[in-house]
Amino acid sequence: MSFLDTLRQWDEAVTCVDRQELPQALQMFLDIQDPNSKICFNIGCLQLLNQNLDAAEKAFDCSISKDEHLAVAFFQRGITFYKKERFEESIGDFQLALKALRGNRLIDYKALGLRYKLYACEVLHNMALAEAHLGQWERAQKNLVKALEYKTDAKLSIMDRAMQSILKQKVFKAVEFPSTVLFRPNKHYVAELEKKDYLGKAKVVSSVVPQDQFSGFAPLQPQFEKGPDTPKEPEVLRTLEGEPHIVRYEFIPETSDELAVVPGNVVFVLQKGSDNWASVVFNGRKGLVPYNYLERLEMSLGATLTQESEPPSREPPTRPERKQGFVRGGDLQQKVRSQKSDIQVHDGIFKKNFFLQEVLPGDDLCIVKVYHTFNLAVCLPSGSTYATLVEQISKKLNLSSSSIVLSLTSDAKSAIDEETDMGSVWSRDGSRRLTLWCHIREHIGATPQMTEMMTLVALHSYESSNPEDLSFTKGDKITLICKVNQDWMEGHCHGSTGIFPASFVEEVPTNGQ
DSSP states (O other): OHHHHHHHHHHHHHHHHHHHHHHHHHHHHHTTSOOHHHHHHHHHHHHHHOOOOHHHHHHHHHHHHOOTOOOHHHHHHHHHHHHHHHHHHHHHHHHHHHHTTTOOOOEEOOTOOOEEEEEEEHHHHHHHHHHHHTTTTTHHHHHHHHHHHHHOOOGHHHHHHHHHHHTTOOOOOOOOOOOOOOOOOOOOHHHHHHHSSSSOOOOBOOOOTOOOOOBBOOOOOOOOOOOOOOOOOOOOHHHHEEEEEEEEOBBOSEEEEEEEOOOOOEEEEEEEEETTTEEETTTTTEEEGGGGEEEEEOOOTTOSSSOOOOOOOOOOOOOOOTTTOOTSSSSHOOOOOOHEEEEEEETEEEEEEEETTTTOTTTEEEEEEESSEEEEEEEEEOOOOHHHHHHHHHHHTTOOGEEEEEEEESSSGGETHHHHHHHHHTTTTTSSEEEEEEEEEESTOOOOOOOOOOEEEEEEOBOSSSBBOOOOOTOEEEEEEEEESEEEEEEEOOOOEEEEEEGGGOOOGGGGG
């Protein structure tokens, strides 16, 4: 019997057990030639369920002979001997099962295909029961005391009842294995039993690069004496998303949602905005490119370029202005992808603050990001007074203006107030974005109490192209702002703020700061 046949019949037999067709399952197991240790164990369990004790003993003997380290097989044969009232042999098998556990509290057989955990306390429990039947009460009590050392919370009540029975010199109920829980074949092997078409259906392939002389190939067609005058359009060109365009000028992005392209690149335009910006796809990435940098490309099966396109010698067109609120893609799904979620934990509560990265403020407006117990953002004209700034932030926090203190960094020495030169504060705004820290004044009129910030040291260098990440080198000191989750943190280093992996840093000891 081949391995595949054995595997297939094994899988069908356990499926019968799941359907409660036990006699049919037992016969299928018995028909397997040269069964392995696990199949013999399954046969023994079904025979034990049918009270065929001699057949069960023989099956467990076969299982143990093929795998002498299978503790659960010793345990099941010990149960079989116990039912046959051969208590001394039962004790011997329980001792062998305990030895196979090798001092562990349990063995989980899930990795071997058996959804069962064999506990050392259960083995000692049954050993004490067999000794009680032989009148060896002291040995039984000693094994139960040992079982209490290996017990788990789930087995506590069973062990306590057994100890009470031993103290009264009464026998108790054995812990038995659920006989319908069987070893199952490896699911990955079973999955390979079904025939698979690895080649799949034939697909039409075509090159989308105009310079490429190869234009693809089509499925077999009926043969004619005279072929068609013009080749058919390949299916792949009709199913590509967007309209093909060729890039005529190099475009260098200035924001994270714009896409870098060079002359000769072929992009697919998904949407053209009224402000002359186009949402395009290039090499699997989506982004914004000025539409006047592109030229529509007509593509067909026979389309090829007679000569390689050279970059134009004249200057590129003027970069179009971005309209406020324009989001690439134009649909809700792309709007959601363009959001950044800042997740903070405070008093066990997750707080989320979403900022649309693609929505740019007007020419005279500035986004102020404020670090508090959670992050928030306000938008107000650049150059606003301190009073206006505090008023907007206090409204967001639902606090009075006099109870909050703003600072340029996490350090209390950088706090700002009515006397601060706001011109120098707004001059820190490099891209119409200003970052501040907000603290709560414990007593009005008293010195503001700043939250003590934790300092971290970088164990490894971290660089990322994502604009929201914080880059640093090994050995840099990082001021922790908050913990995003168990894997990510947000911090401040070298004048930049962003998130970074928690595993890349460690806390600086107090005496080392």
